[in-house]
């Protein structure tokens with residue numbers, strides 16, 4: 829196993845510790861958090877604090893994403909670095925990092941969300957679906973765009 833995939837497995841284990849169970853949407857949250865850290869931290873050489881805003885339907889299994897994001901990014905409800913917005917269907921996470929004018933938007937592919945919910949209703953186990961999400965190519969699961977924020981809000 830590469831360092832990269834060992835780190836990913838550890839992040840999943842940590843997210844399960846927080847959340848209480850393993851599931852596909854928790855793993856989606858972990859993957860969103862990884863993208864945010866990889867892209868914004870490397871843009872900013874590890875400096876600055878990350879802020880997240882997640883739009884998601886506020887019921888399970890979708891809301892399980894929030895704990896994956898919290899566990900992986902340490903943007904939490906408690907430290908006020910996570911804002912949660914209710915959406916009807918779409919799942920989008922936006923991130924900013926202090927001391928940077930870059931912002932990142934991560935979109936979860938709605939076809940994959942539909943596929944997962946269909947499989948849940950047909951009785952597929954959380955573990956099987958979580959593994960499918962964990963091993964899915966990133967670009968199939970997530971789309972993202974980096975934007976320049978020309979008037980960075982001072983926090």
Ligand SMILES: [Zn+2]
Pocket residue numbers: 847849850851854888889892
């Ligand atoms: Zn859950």
